[in-house]
Amino acid sequence: xxxxxxGARLYLIVLLLVLYLPIxxxxxFSFSSGQNMNHFQHFTWEHxxxxxxxxxxxxxxxxxxxxxxxxxxxxxxxxxxxxxxIEAARSKREKSSLLALNNVLMVSPDVIIGAxxxxxxxxxxxxxxxGSVLLSHVAFSIPIVVLMVLPRIKEMDATLIDAAKDLxxxxxxxFSQVLIPAIMPGILAGFxxxxxxxxxxxxxxxxxxxxxxxxxxxxxxxxxxxxxxxxVNALSAIIFLVVLIGVLIYYFLSVRSSRTKHNRxxxxxx
Amino acid sequence: xxIIKLQNIxxxxxxxxxxxxxxxxxxxxxxxxxxLGPSGSGKTTILRIIAGFTQASSGRIYFKGKDMTxxxxxxxxxxxxxxxxxxxxxxxVFENVAFGLKIKKKPAKxxxxxxxxxxxLVRLDGYAQREIAELSGGQQQRVAIARAIVNQPEVLxxxxxxxxLDKRLRKEMQFELRAIQKKxxxxxxxxxxxxxxxxxxxxxxxxxxxxxxxQNGSPVDIYDEPVNDFxxxxxxxxxxLPGRMxxxxxxxxxxxxxxxxxxxxxxxxxxxxxxxxxxxxxxxxDQGKLVVRAQTQLFLGDHxxxxxxxxxxxxxxxxxxxxxxxxQPLGLFFDPEDxxxxxxxxxxxxxxxxxxxxxxxxxxxQ
Numbered sequence: 001x002x003x004x005x006x007g008a009r010l011y012l013i014v015l016l017l018v019l020y021l022p023i024x025x026x027x028x029f030s031f032s033s034g035q036n037m038n039h040f041q042h043f044t045w046e047h048x049x050x051x052x053x054x055x056x057x058x059x060x061x062x063x064x065x066x067x068x069x070x071x072x073x074x075x076x077x078x079x080x081x082x083x084x085x086i087e088a089a090r091s092k093r094e095k096s097s098l099l100a101l102n103n104v105l106m107v108s109p110d111v112i113i114g115a116x117x118x119x120x121x122x123x124x125x126x127x128x129x130x131g132s133v134l135l136s137h138v139a140f141s142i143p144i145v146v147l148m149v150l151p152r153i154k155e156m157d158a159t160l161i162d163a164a165k166d167l168x169x170x171x172x173x174x175f176s177q178v179l180i181p182a183i184m185p186g187i188l189a190g191f192x193x194x195x196x197x198x199x200x201x202x203x204x205x206x207x208x209x210x211x212x213x214x215x216x217x218x219x220x221x222x223x224x225x226x227x228x229x230x231x232v233n234a235l236s237a238i239i240f241l242v243v244l245i246g247v248l249i250y251y252f253l254s255v256r257s258s259r260t261k262h263n264r265x266x267x268x269x270x
Numbered sequence: 271x272x273i274i275k276l277q278n279i280x281x282x283x284x285x286x287x288x289x290x291x292x293x294x295x296x297x298x299x300x301x302x303x304x305x306l307g308p309s310g311s312g313k314t315t316i317l318r319i320i321a322g323f324t325q326a327s328s329g330r331i332y333f334k335g336k337d338m339t340x341x342x343x344x345x346x347x348x349x350x351x352x353x354x355x356x357x358x359x360x361x362x363v364f365e366n367v368a369f370g371l372k373i374k375k376k377p378a379k380x381x382x383x384x385x386x387x388x389x390x391l392v393r394l395d396g397y398a399q400r401e402i403a404e405l406s407g408g409q410q411q412r413v414a415i416a417r418a419i420v421n422q423p424e425v426l427x428x429x430x431x432x433x434x435l436d437k438r439l440r441k442e443m444q445f446e447l448r449a450i451q452k453k454x455x456x457x458x459x460x461x462x463x464x465x466x467x468x469x470x471x472x473x474x475x476x477x478x479x480x481x482x483x484x485q486n487g488s489p490v491d492i493y494d495e496p497v498n499d500f501x502x503x504x505x506x507x508x509x510x511l512p513g514r515m516x517x518x519x520x521x522x523x524x525x526x527x528x529x530x531x532x533x534x535x536x537x538x539x540x541x542x543x544x545x546x547x548x549x550x551x552x553x554x555x556d557q558g559k560l561v562v563r564a565q566t567q568l569f570l571g572d573h574x575x576x577x578x579x580x581x582x583x584x585x586x587x588x589x590x591x592x593x594x595x596x597x598q599p600l601g602l603f604f605d606p607e608d609x610x611x612x613x614x615x616x617x618x619x620x621x622x623x624x625x626x627x628x629x630x631x632x633x634x635x636q
Contacts, residue, residue, distance in 0.1 A: 162323050163356035165343045167370035167421065177369075181360040 023240060030233035037228060047234040054231065057219065061235075064216040067130070068198035071137035076191040078138070079145025083186075084179070086146065087153045099150075105143040113140055114207030121208060128210030136208045137198045144197060145190035152186030272335070273299040273457055274320060274425060279329035281315050281481075289315045291481045293329070299424065302451050302458045304468035307478030308504065313461045316478075317427050320459065321350050349418035353430040355410045357402045363389070363413050364398035370421040388420035391450060408439045415447075419454065426451075428460045432467065444471050465505045469493065477501050485618050493546075495610055497621045502544045502612065509550075509586055513543040513611070518628070521611055524560060524580055532611035534624040542612045547575070547587040549608035552594055558601020562586050564594050578602075 029037045033044040051057065086102070089095040105113070117136045118128075126132060156179070164178040180187070202217040209218060220232055274297040281290040290312045297303055305313040318324035320331065322343030330339045338346060349370070357366050367385045376384075389395060392412035402410065411431065418426055428447070432440045448471050451458045462468050468475050469489040476486045477500075485497045496502035499510050513523030518533035523543045535541065555561050562578035576588040578600065586602065594600055613621075 157354065157356060159352050159354060159356040160358060162321075162343070163350070163352060163358075164369070165323070166321060166348075166350045167417070168344045168373045169369075170344060173373060178358060181358075184360070 023236070026233050027237040027240065030230060030237045032230065035230065037230070037233075047230045048238075051231050051234045051238075057231070057235065060214055060219050061216055063130075063213065064199065067134060067137060067215060068195050071134055071141055071198045072191050072194040074134075074138045075141030075194045076145050076187060079142045079190055079194075080149050080183070080187055082142065083146045083149035083153055086150065102143045102146050105140065106147065110140070110201065110203035111207075114204040117204065118207040128208055130213045132208045132210070133205055133213060133215070136204050137201065140201070140204060141194035141197055144193045145187075148190035148193055149183055149186040152183040156182045271299045272296055273333065275332040275335075276316070276319070277330045277332065279316070279319060279326045279331070281312070281319065281324070282327040289481050290319075290326070293481075293483060295476060295483060295486070297425070297457060297459065299457050300455050301473040302448065302471055303460065304472040304475045305459065305461045305478060306463070306465060306468040306475050306504075308463055311478040312481040313463075313478050314429055315481075317350075317429055317459065317461050320425075321348055321427055322346050347423055348425045348427060349421050349423040350427040350429065351411075351414045351418050351431045353433065355414040355431075357410055357413055357417070359402050361402070362398070363394070363400050363402065363405070366402065366413055367398075367417045367420050369417065374421075384420055385416075388416040391419065391453070392416045392446075407435055408443065411435065411443060415450065419450070419456075423456065425457045425459060428458060430461055430463070433462070433464070440467070447471060469505070477504065479504070483618075495621075495625075496544060496612065497616060497618050498612060499542055499544075502542075502610075507547050507587055507589075509545045509547065511543045511545075511584060513541050515539045515541050515611065519606075521609065524582060524584060526560070528559065528609060529606040530609040530611055531607045532609070533628040535611070535613060540614060542614065544610040544612060545604060545608055547589040548573075549604055550586065550588045551603045552576075552588060552590045552592070553601040553603045555599040555601045558603050560586075560602040561599050562588075562602055563598065564588075564596045564600060567594060567596065569593070 025037075029040065030047050031043050031045075032040045033046060034041040082102075086095060086098045089098060114136070117132070117139070121128060121132050160178055160182060161174055164174045169177065200217070201215075202221065205215050205218050206221070209215070214222075216235075220235075223229055223232060276293050276295050279290055279293040280288070282288050293312075293316060295316075305316055307313045315324060319326050322338075322341065326339070330337055332338060333341075333346070358369065361369065364385055367388055368381050371381045371384060386395075386398070389398060392415050394409065394412050394416065397405070397409065397413075402413070405413065411434075414431070432443050432447075435443060444467060447458070447460075460468070460471065469492075472489055474486060475489055475492050477484045477492060479500050485492055485501050487495075492501065493505055496505060496508075502508045502510055511523045513521050515532075515535045515538065516522050516527060517537050518535075519530055521528055521530045521532070521541065521543060560580055562580045564576050564578045567574050567576045573589045573591055574593050576590055576594055578586045578588060580586060588602065613624075616624075
C-alpha cells in the first residue's frame with residue numbers, strides 16, 4: 001500500500017489530539033488526590049469512592065438513562081409513523097411542506113425550543129417534572145427519527161408491498177411483516193440518534209425541569225458553578241469508558257457479520 | 271375452458287392519459303399467453319388490473335364467470351412474478367417461498383414439504399437457507415417463481431420476468447418456464463416486449479400498442495399473417511411495400527404483378543405487402559422475380575443480413591445463408607405464399623371474416 005503523505009498523517013494526529021486531549025486531561029485528573037485540576041498530586045481512587053457513595057448522582061444517572069430510553073422509544077414510534085405518513089402524502093407539495101415543517105424543528109436552536117416549551121407548560125399550568133422533560137425530549141427527537149427513517153422508506157422497493165398483497169397479506173400483515181422489517185435499519189438508527197440526543201441535551205432540559213427531576217448534564221452544570229469537583233471527572237471517565245466499550249463491541253460485531261456474509265457468498269464453510 | 275375475461279376495460283389516469291382503451295380479452299385455462307408490446311403499450315397495466323393492484327376506470331373482470339372487479343388483490347386466486355422479483359430482503363429463500371402459506375395460516379408441517387417441492391420444481395434444492403442477497407439474478411428469478419407457484423394459483427402472472435437476465439440464461443429460463451407451465455397445467459400470462467420470447471413460449475399472443483389489442487392469435491398466425499404494419503414491424507423483420515390489389519390472388523407492387531395467396535378485397539384497392547426477409551431467396555438475376563443491388567451486409571452468425579435496393583430505390587432486407595457480392599445485380603425469388611397482403615385500417619375481426627370467406631370459396635371450388 002502506498003504510504004500516506006506525511007502532512008496528511010500529521011494533520012490527522014493533530015486533529016485527534018485536539019479532539020481527545022480535553023477528555024484525557026479530565027480523566028487524568030480523576031486519579032489525582034487534590035481537590036482541583038491545577039496540578040496532579042498523587043494517584044488515588046478516592047474520587048471514584050465518593051462517586052459510588054454519592055447516591056444522588058447515581059440516581060440522576062439512572063434517571064437520565066431512563067428518560068433517554070423512554071423518550072427514544074416514544075419518539076421512534078411516533079417518528080416512524082410520521083415518516084410513513086409523509087411518504088404516503090398524495091401531492092408532492094404536501095410532502096415537501098410536511099418535510100419542511102419537520103426540518104424547521106431540526107434546525108431551530110435548543111434555547112428557543114426550551115423556552116417555548118417552558119412558556120407552553122406554564123401557560124397550560126402543568127408542573128415541571130419528569131413528565132414535562134419527557135414530553136419535550138420526545139418532541140425534539142421526533143424530527144430526527146423522521147429524517148433517519150424517511151430515506152429507508154424511499155429506498156424500499158414499492159413492489160414489495162404489491163408482492164405481499166399478491167401473496168394474500170392483509171394491510172396489517174403488509175405493515176408488520178414487510179414494511180417494518182424493510183425499514184428496520186432506519187428505525188434503529190433513528191432510535192439511537194434519539195437516545196444520544198436525549199442523553200446529550202442540556203438547553204431544553206434546563207428550561208423545562210423543575211425541582212423534583214434533573215438530568216446528568218443539568219446536575220453537572222449546577223455543580224460546576226460551585227467549583228469543579230473531581231467526582232465529576234471520575235463520572236466522566238466511567239461514562240467515556242462505557243461508551244468506548246460499546247463502540248468497540250459494535251465495531252467487532254459489524255466487522256464479523258460482514259465477514260460472515262462475504263465468506264458465505266464466496267462459498268467458504270465456517 | 272374460460273378462466274379470465276376482461277370486458278370493456280379502460281384505464282384513464284388523472285392527467286387524462288389513456289393507458290388502456292376498451293380492452294376485451296378472454297383467457298382460457300391451462301394455456302401459456304403472452305401480452306406483447308413496446309413499453310407504454312399498456313401490457314403491464316392489463317397485468318396489474320388482472321392481479322388487482324390497479325383498478326380499471328371502467329369495465330369488468332370475470333374469473334370463471336364470477337365478477338372479480340372489486341375483489342382485493344390478496345383474495346384473488348392469482349399470483350405474480352414481478353419484473354424485479356420483489357423478494358423480501360429480510361427473509362431467506364425458505365421464508366420467502368413460505369410467506370404466502372404462512373399468511374394463509376397453513377400448519378408448519380404442511381408448509382415445509384410444499385416449499386421444498388416448489389424449490390425442487392425450480393431446481394433450487396438445497397438453497398432453502400440462503401439469503402436473498404447471496405443469490406444470482408437467475409436464482410432470484412427461480413425463487414420468485416417458487417414463491418408464486420407454492421400457493422397453487424390458478425393463474426400465474428409474469429411481468430417482464432426474464433428481461434433482467436443475460437441472453438443465455440434467458441433462453442434457458444424460457445424452456446424452463448414452458449416446462450413448469452406444462453407440468454403444473456395452470457394458466458400463465460406473460461408480459462414481454464421481446465417478440466422472440468413471446469413467439470417461442472406462447473400458445474397465444476396478444477399484441478398491444480397504444481392501449482389497444484392489435485392482434486391476437488397463435489405465434490404462427492401472428493408471424494405469418496400480421497393484420498397491420500405495426501404488428502408486421504414489431505414481430506420480426508419485414509419488408510413492407512405499398513401495393514395495389516389487381517384482383518383476387520394477384521397483387522401489384524414494385525411496378526410488377528405477382529401471384530399471391532390473398533383475396534377478398536376490392537379490385538385496385540390500395541394495400542400493403544409484407545415479405546419476410548427469410549422468405550427471399552437470392553438467385554441469379556435472370557431467375558429472380560426482382561432484381562436488386564446489395565448495399566451492405568452484416569454477418570450475424572447463422573445468416574447474413576443484406577440490405578439491398580431495387581430500381582425504384584425501395585430498400586429490401588434479405589436474410590441469406592451465403593454471402594453476396596456488394597453492388598452487383600442479384601435476383602430475389604419468392605413464392606406466392608410468401609407474400610402477405612394487408613388492407614389499410616383493417617381490424618382483426620374484419621380480417622378473420624375475410625379470411626374465412628375466401629377460404630370457404632377455396633373449399634367450394636375443390
